[in-house]
Amino acid sequence: MIELNINGRTQSVDAAPNTPLLYVLRDHLAMNGAKFGCGLGQCGACTVMVDGDAVFSCLTPISLLSGRKIKTVEGLGTIENPGPLQRAFIEEQAAQCGYCIAGMIMRAQALLEKNPSPSDAEIRRHMMPNLCRCGTHMRIFRAVRRAAQAMQAGATPAAGKGRA
């Protein structure tokens, strides 16, 4: 059994230590946010945060994660009570198929926690590892910028009024 701290809660997981975090999240813990996209760290659909950094959960074995703080899109808010980034994505209608979106949100969250007022160029550069195939980039970009402004105006980036 390995203990993982996910969205502020400790979860005991019965999985081989070399199991990438992605499969533990999806398969063992029945969480939907992180998605399988490539298993190669090329697309970012599986992006989650570990100790504040955006990481590819498809490449990160759980043996590296005990005692570290894992955050997924479920930790930012709920459908009923979305966090600032989730709210901004809804307000900008920043999804088509949406398969990449949870990963996009987590990469953006990592940016805004470190740099609450990124420039447009910084947002573009930071989001580079994550692919979107529907071409929703303009809306995703606007949603990140909108969330940054909303967070500046009041809420904290870690927000998630629902639960942390």
Next chain:
Amino acid sequence: MNASDIGREAVSRRDFLAAGGALIVGFSLASSSRLFAQKPAAGRKLPGSLDANPMLDSWINIDADGSITVFTGKAELGQGVKTALIQIAAEQLYVQPQRVSLITADTRRTPDEGYTAGSNSMKDSGTAIMNAAAQVREILIARAAERLAVAADRLKVQDGAVVAEDGRRMGFGELVGDALTQTRAEAQSKLKDPATYTVVGKAMPRVDIPAKVAGGAAYVQDLRLPAMVHARVVRPPSYGARLRELRAAEVEKMPGVLKIVRDGSFIAVVAEREFEAILAMRSLAAAARWNERPTLPAAPDLFTHLQSLPADTIIDFDKQAPAGAAARRLAASYRRPYQMHGAIGPSCAVALFKDGALTVWTHSQGVYPLRKSIAEMLRLSEDRVQCIHVEGSGCYGHNAADDAGADAALIARAFPERPIRLQWMREQEHMWEPYGPAMLTSVKAALDGAGSIVAWEYEVTSNTHSMRPGGAGNLLPAWHLDTPFAPGTPKPIPLPEGGGDRNAIPLYRLPNARVVHRFVPAMPVRVSALRALGAYMNVFSIESFIDELAQAAGIDPVEFRLRHLDDARAREVVSLAASRFGWSSYAPAAGRGRGFAFARYKNLGAYLAVAMEVDVVRETGAVRVVRVVAAVDSGQAVNPDGIRNQIEGGIIQSASWTLHEAVEFDTTAIRSTDWSRYPILRFPEIPESVEVHVIDRPGEAFLGTGEAAQGPTAAAIANALAQASGARIRELPFDRKRVKAAIGV
């Protein structure tokens, strides 16, 4: 996620299963063939998909409690169709959209509307639902008139009830009874006056987005049925490979492994956990020995090879009329490589084989054709197979969704009683999906002394653009079985829809024109429908060449297009895109240029014009789209923000195809096995702005929009690049190497 949330999700998933899997809804699909026979021979066509599915209760159900359910045979692909169909039904029924639930493509529950493809959903299903909802409303009003003893024209419909002037009201649920049972739609509907619309034509937030941003169960990839296990397939290393030997004994002993499935060259593994299935898949792949053979053309000679293959010649258009004398003649030819759909989420399906019946949860674009094909592959009768659409990652046409459904079906039959979830790996998706075909076009035209086009000859060479599952032979795993199914015979898709020749006939006024489709049946590389089909290449070619003609005539390219366009709606999108872009006042900075393009999708869908500015870095050959302004006329706009989202996305996706994308292969195997060998557009390259102006046409027919931007975007980039660099590039994609070579760096 805390425990109570997990519990709640589990409940909702069970409900989902109950609703999708077990519940048998008795309604009129079974009798559709009989009803078809009852259709009067010379009867009027019913609107949209009502014509093939004329029973009102196959589209709309109202329960005694007043709850409204709408059924569509179309599927949500991320294009927003669910939201738009709900808006349409709510509008005609005079209810809030929140009161309408929508059931999408399911072979037990919804009408058969074929494929969700060709930008036809609004035209087919939207039109059907609009008319069905209006007719249902009128039936309820008639019932209320009877029950309240008031003339129907003195009744109003308000928020799910029929209301009399004296204040008496009867809810839809009280009125409905058996009113919709076995009621056939009429050809004519009493539609609302579009001027009174309150829901249609207004931007409505998409119903599917909240779950997608908050980790809700939104995709077939997220489906977790009780006792579900995980499966992976091991694909051959190349198209021509056949399994020679498989030493599976060690793999059978691996942790979690439940079953190894082998049928000819089809190999799969079932395991308790997903990652166990992946590890076992890798070991199985290492334990497999294959006989490979070269089946692919040598890549540098691809276009020579394609041109040399036997072709059927189809004359699409041939017109001769008096015109001015030719003063100048121009000719050009264009090339497009194989390009992939490239879904971000590899294809996935869940299947359960139990008591001799199969259920497949799939992101296929056509659940009915898939059911037929899977039934044939498994030699089951169709009534033993149910296919239920659940969203997947965006597909952009016929990708591997159906193949994954077929894989899951084969595995479920070999491992019955428990649901199996099968997802493809990245390299499987990249190597085995059917690509958009490589194409060649050539065009010759003549201008008279005044700069008018007086002659036009166009030829397009292409494979088919649809190898969708019309039978087991079009399902990938069926080729690999011990008793294999041969791929179906490729066929051209006839105009006006068209396949390789979609949009091959220009909308411009051409006194003399000949358009020829050279249809190439042989397909060395697996191909099928990629968003816009041949329209992407034909519009790229035609609209590039129009700019070349304009330049030869010394006429501004927007003005040149307007001079050759008679259709008022075409002229309006062209003028609007040009004016909002600031076309006439544009002055390029160094390394910058502007480009323009126009098309009406399929010559019968949405009108779209696009103006853009691009930037070229001479030293690197890097091209970036800087600023885009598009104007689109989709007829009656249902959800204008949905239209904008589709067009913005189409522009960015087409920019990615146009600037970066070509499938690489050698004579034996596909070499674009992941995103490093098939790069697509990333964030640092996105434009500074993409503006989409929607021209709403209240009361006009819905015009297909989802694919309208693909062709014009490619041509506008080519035209802008020509101005920015002085180089006219006629072969896709405009990657750095090709651009540098073209500008002589």
